[in-house]
Amino acid sequence: MMLIPCPWCGPRPRVEFSYGGPADRARPADDAPLEDWTRYVYERDNPKGAARELWRHGAGCRQWFVLERDTVTHAVAASHPLPGAEVAP
């Protein structure tokens, strides 16, 4: 079971987290073409190797964060709070 470093809580077992798709996907503007929206909602890259992913520490601080992970070896390179997230007190 992967050990995922939550930026707020530290390393925790994978069962406490859920995966939320690739990171860094911008939600299209409201009036963007329908094609952009379709791509945003339905299309996902399936990278082999290095990936930046969104994960949520649902059984902990409930914060979404970015996890840099290798999808082949499952090696974790780093994790980061989302832009705009506050530093925990």
Added chain:
Amino acid sequence: MSATASPKPARQPERLEHGGLIDRGRALTFRFDGRALTGHPGDTLASALLANGVRLVARSFKYHRPRGIVGDGPEEPSALVAVGAGARHEPNTRATVVDLVDGLEARSQNRWPLLRWDAGALTGLVGAFAPVGFYYKTFMTPARLWPLQEAVLRRLAGMGSSPTAADPDAYAHRGAHCDLLVVGAGPAGLMAAWAAARAGARVILADERAALGGCLLRERVTLDGAPGHAWVAAVLDALRALGDRVTLLPRTTVTGQHDHGFWQAVERVADHDPAPAPDRVRQRLWQIRARQTVLATGAIERPLVFAGNDRPGVMLASAARAYVNQYAVAPGRRAVLFASHDEGYRTALDLHAAGIQVPAVVDPRAGVRGPLPDRVRALGIPVRDGHVIADTQGTARRGLNGVTVNRLVDGGPDMVPVGDWIDADLLAVAGGWSPTLHLHAQAGAKPVWDAERLAFLPDPERGKEWMCGGCAGVLRLDDALADGLAAGQGAAEALGLRPGAAPPLPTVGADDPAMAGSGQPQTALWAVPKPAVANGKRFVDIQDDVTVEDIALAHREGYASVEHLKRYTTLGMGTDQGKTSNVAGLALLAEARGEPIPAVGTTTFRAPYTPVTLGALAGRHVGAHIAPVRRSPMHAAQAEMGAVFQPTGLWLRPRHFPRDGETLAEAVRREVIATRSGVGLCDVSFLGKIDVQGPDAAEFLNRVYINGWKGLAVGKARYGLMLREDGLAMDDGTTARLADDHFAMTTTTANAVAVMTHLEYGLQVLWPELDVRVVSTTDEWAAVALAGPKSRRVLEEATDLDVSNDALPFMGVTEGTVCGLPARLFRISFSGELAYEINVPAGYGDALWRRLVMVGKPFGLTPYGAEALGVMRIEKGHVAGPELDGRTTPHDLGLGRMVSTKKSFIGRRLLERAALTDPERPALVGLVPEDGATVLAGGSQIVAVADRDTPPPVPMIGHVSSGCAGPGVGHPVALGFLKGGLARWEGQTVLVSHPLKGTATPARVVAPHVYDPEGRRQHA
């Protein structure tokens, strides 16, 4: 001795007079197929059977051939038996790993009617009756016969039978962290654990066997001048002296390596306990997070493949040594050794030393010379080098009684047609060693073929584990000890520990066979040629009855990939996962392909290493403990009133409150009528509640709901619908504005968690710029709905607040004291009646329920459950879970007018897609049966009347989502979806078809709001 004393234990005819690590002072009684037998503490079931001369222990699963004991450990492919009785019956247990206990009940499998005389063995007699792919090829047509054929085949084929009663035993899970996990407590593992623990590491040392020590218990070796087991005892004492730092786990199989240093292991806590206490766990699943790991899992010996190699009495050479040395059992009295490498000759030496006759050693290599063969020759044992075992002979009951030895033709793959006969009741086979790489490879490492050592070795590129000893291909004892020491020291250094004084390496006896080097390399003889006339088949995988010919046939039919070969022939797919057979199987495939072994590769290694009981995986999470139960704060008060509860997700909700033997339908009818005509009380604490606060709270709600929230006045509530980003409805609920920057949101019971997560995603990922906080308050508030025309009068008795229509109109919200409790009061209605929802802090929930029941008594207040609640919302045409089914848009639900065109919200853009705005989409309608009596069941299909006599498939024009008897309106009503919706169908008749019941009920299509369509009652 009195007449009632139990009979003297039967003599164990094959027990050796001396030696062995067994307690001869105590006799244990056990039964095999009903026969009473004895053994000693320290025995396994297999060694005790052999001590009693029992050689036939199983029938094979496809051909029902007689089978005996092949190995002495977890790799056992053959001796699968059922142990335990009744609910504790466990099939497919390897007799070689079952500790013998007093009173053990064991039975053979796959035999009918008797192990000795088995009807299914006829399938074997018919020879080529069942070649590989037999099922696929033979039973394709006619398909209707398959159920009958399957029933017969299932009786003949198969692996034991499952117990039919619930497992009476308890299982546990235990999490553990350690600096170093050492798997395998043989010479290398013991040295590694000792070295690391001395350096200060917290060490877990796990071994699958009952006694720690590995091969040192099975082999005749001298360490520091004493027997190997004495050195093991001294090391274990030294480890125990280190205290808590070291955890020794015998009888613990590490079954899987998972990500990031996570390992699972199964400890057999009480399997060997003759009388386990009722509160004792039977097995414990360890979930270990280790910073470093040493694998010292040893190696598994391979058999050789030749005609008749599956007969009882054909045994791995290392196992024969183990039975003689560790268990003091003679697995035979006249033993031939068939070895393709020098190390196997140790068996001839050990058997000879135990007084077992060894008429010959047969070795396919020509001109064999070396320390071990020479010592064997010096004992007067003929070494038949350049020869092979061509065939065997024997009987079903006694197994082997002789072998045929043929000379290999020089330089060719053939052998001379006529061989010599040698009487033998034991044939020990030594086909080389396969390092036990399962745990290493499970994490993705690719074992590398070593063409000289004829073995797969650890992947040097992958794997963070320290591999040492036999599993690293280091087979000589002194090398393995040193290798273990180095691994333990390396692990300690990797942990950042300062290496302390290294534990002393023991001196191995100079003339130990374990120290003798190899005179000449092993030969790669993967299958002995088959003589023109042979008694037996050449089995590669004796558990799955896969032969050399099956592999060749599969290859001819195009199964050239090792993964395909495995699935087509079932090679290596048994409970042993091919631990003894896979290498020969893929080597034969490589030969057939004309390629080297690395080009074929191995099949994928997957956890678990050995079979794991479902009980161990489930642990305590069984029965009522499989999930937590959520109860409303009013649960106890409702139970006292006779509520019948129903599970809803994790919740237990009152379904109805029956009186005097009422049926469900009668109770629901009474509750609905009482509420519609007087006043009812319903627990709605189950609804999800989310507190939304912050300067941007209204803007946030605007972005998650389809309708607008900025204009909502403080002290008002509004119905909201939220979509997923794909434009389909996600959830609905009423949200109230308590202050400019403070909203109280409700969600459906089922989606409370999903909505909370959805909101958090919006705030954290999509719009971090919004200054809003959300928190789930579902558990903080107890809530009731007080509904019915008399609800205001009850409420007036319970509060000083002005609850008149002017002061608290429909959708009004206020705070104050109700029944003496701090409360939020919402004038909202799900039933369609004049109604209020009262929220109090959860701790007051019980008091609120009891006081309202008391206050309402003079008004005939009637508690109602989820069933009546559902009925009233259907009558009123409110959508709920069956309508919000993940396929419906706001327009489908009749809520299209709520969709704001002035703002953006989640789902807005994709809701504009042509398919989601098609007027032909199924849309919400009401349905009333024309006979005024038939209840229209949810899930029913709707078809056009014109299609009444159309043969199937009949075009479907919609479906019923929710239906009820409609006690509040006097006739059944239902909600459903029809293509084109109300605009097309209002007033028309359709057929509501229930294919399972074979009914088709004419129903009239009406507007969904059947009860009080103008909404006068809820505004009263």
